[in-house]
Amino acid sequence: MVSPHNNSLLFKNLVKYRKEQDGVTSRLDLYLIKIYPMHLDHQRIAEENEAILSAHQTQWDCFRTVSSQSDSYWEECITRLSAMQIAIPSWALGTGGTRFGRFPGGGEPRNLEEKLADVGLLHALSGHAGAISLHIPWDIPDDTAAIRQQAEELGVVFDAVNSNTFQDQDGQLQSYKFGSLSHTDAAVRQLAVTHNQEVIDYGKALNSKSITVWLSDGANFPGQQNFRRAFERTLDSLQQIYDHLPNDWRMYVEYKPYEPNFYSTVIQDWGSSLLLASKLGPKAYSLVDLGHHLPNTNIEQIVSRLMMEGKLGGFHFNDSKYGDDDLTVGSIKPYQLFLIFVELLEGIASESFAWMIDASHNVKDPLEDLMQSVEAILIAYAQALLVDRQALNAAQEDNDVTLCQEIIQQAFRTDVRPLLAEVRRRNGAALHPILLFRKLQIRSALIEERGSKVLATGL
Numbered sequence: 001m002v003s004p005h006n007n008s009l010l011f012k013n014l015v016k017y018r019k020e021q022d023g024v025t026s027r028l029d030l031y032l033i034k035i036y037p038m039h040l041d042h043q044r045i046a047e048e049n050e051a052i053l054s055a056h057q058t059q060w061d062c063f064r065t066v067s068s069q070s071d072s073y074w075e076e077c078i079t080r081l082s083a084m085q086i087a088i089p090s091w092a093l094g095t096g097g098t099r100f101g102r103f104p105g106g107g108e109p110r111n112l113e114e115k116l117a118d119v120g121l122l123h124a125l126s127g128h129a130g131a132i133s134l135h136i137p138w139d140i141p142d143d144t145a146a147i148r149q150q151a152e153e154l155g156v157v158f159d160a161v162n163s164n165t166f167q168d169q170d171g172q173l174q175s176y177k178f179g180s181l182s183h184t185d186a187a188v189r190q191l192a193v194t195h196n197q198e199v200i201d202y203g204k205a206l207n208s209k210s211i212t213v214w215l216s217d218g219a220n221f222p223g224q225q226n227f228r229r230a231f232e233r234t235l236d237s238l239q240q241i242y243d244h245l246p247n248d249w250r251m252y253v254e255y256k257p258y259e260p261n262f263y264s265t266v267i268q269d270w271g272s273s274l275l276l277a278s279k280l281g282p283k284a285y286s287l288v289d290l291g292h293h294l295p296n297t298n299i300e301q302i303v304s305r306l307m308m309e310g311k312l313g314g315f316h317f318n319d320s321k322y323g324d325d326d327l328t329v330g331s332i333k334p335y336q337l338f339l340i341f342v343e344l345l346e347g348i349a350s351e352s353f354a355w356m357i358d359a360s361h362n363v364k365d366p367l368e369d370l371m372q373s374v375e376a377i378l379i380a381y382a383q384a385l386l387v388d389r390q391a392l393n394a395a396q397e398d399n400d401v402t403l404c405q406e407i408i409q410q411a412f413r414t415d416v417r418p419l420l421a422e423v424r425r426r427n428g429a430a431l432h433p434i435l436l437f438r439k440l441q442i443r444s445a446l447i448e449e450r451g452s453k454v455l456a457t458g459l
């Protein structure tokens with residue numbers, strides 16, 4: 001959890017710096033006074049909670065009365081939910097876009113420090129956003145020690161680092177136009193391998209413990225690429241990256257059926273991902289991005305199968321109607337998200353997974369959107385905790401199909417929001433994060449500080 005830092009060095013230094021620049025009452029002072037303490041000071045949040053505490057208490061009491069579970073049952077739920085920390089991707093803190101356009105709303109983070117500050121804010125408000133996932137080369141730190149200190153003060157750790165071989169960078173000698181780790185030209189493959197190894201090195205300096213590899217490699221047309229050779233070259237390249245991993249690191253291999261290539265991708269599905277992870281070794285795992293499946297795929301069954309093999313590494317949470325839509329988690333298919341957590345709970349106590357959001361925000365405030373995503377994940381997790389496992393197992397063994405459905409849906413149809421608010425209250429977070437974000441006019445202050453026409457680096 002975030003620890004209170006009323007007298008944080010960071011805060012003092014920033015105020016001092018600004019006073020030297022501009023005098024006492026600049027806009028940045030406003031930003032610091034209004035926002036920075038929000039990252040760090042639970043006292044302020046507790047005061048704001050106080051105003052809506054009695055309404056919360058009524059709902060929480062009612063929730064427990066209706067549930068007829070013991071207090072110790074709820075205490076255990078609260079402990080498990082409190083531990084849930086979700087990594088916020090640095091590239092999702094700004095407005096996303098499509099190939100048709102981008103409509104930034106202003107106040108977006110302009111550099112890594114501001115991205116980290118935004119995640120700190122999300123963490124202070126929600127209590128569940130205690131990690132950030134960086135994308136290299138967009139997020140290369142200028143001063144690693146300072147970035148680590150800032151993260152520590154905000155109670156944020158560095159989750160998986162992400163490589164980028166789906167774009168050419170300025171001055172790059174070879175091109176990824178026809179692939180990276182799978183490319184026919186050994187020099188291009190070497191460039192991509194070296195980049196991934198460097199990403200691991202950046203991650204090591206920040207105390208990250210994992211790298212996620214997503215490849216855009218594939219083909220747009222039948223006959224363009226030899227499937228087998230492309231896969232073998234990819235395996236060979238990944239092996240070189242894998243060999244660069246420190247002992248306590250993990251590699252996550254992401255899969256995706258199409259886009260940007262539309263006929264085939266080299267790592268198109270969980271089968272290919274599992275095959276690669278198995279061949280690479282014990283530090284390699286599959287990563288499930290919810291948007292990287294064809295419509296109606298039974299993702300929860302894939303989760304079960306990967307867990308059975310000990311090869312489920314983590315998630316990129318988002319939601320979609322048609323493809324890799326990258327919409328707010330739980331906005332389209334909350335039942336699917338719940339069913340995934342039902343499967344996950346078979347192994348969640350004994351295994352550790354990487355929980356990440358991988359979404360894009362085109363029409364909502366990115367921070368509000370992320371708060372909604374965090375809440376949706378917690379709702380699904382809490383509902384899955386409510387499933388009566390013993391009764392479900394017995395009903396499954398008896399082939400009592402009706403009862404199976406009743407048990408599952410009893411949990412799904414429970415409104416767990418009072419429980420989640422109670423978890424936040426106990427951890428010093430906001431009873432209602434979005435409400436407080438709006439009440440304190442944080443976006444307006446961010447726009448005043450950072451400007452209305454800024455574009456964060458990212459997807």
Ligand SMILES: [Mn+2]
Pocket residue numbers: 214254289316358
């Ligand atoms: Mn992803």
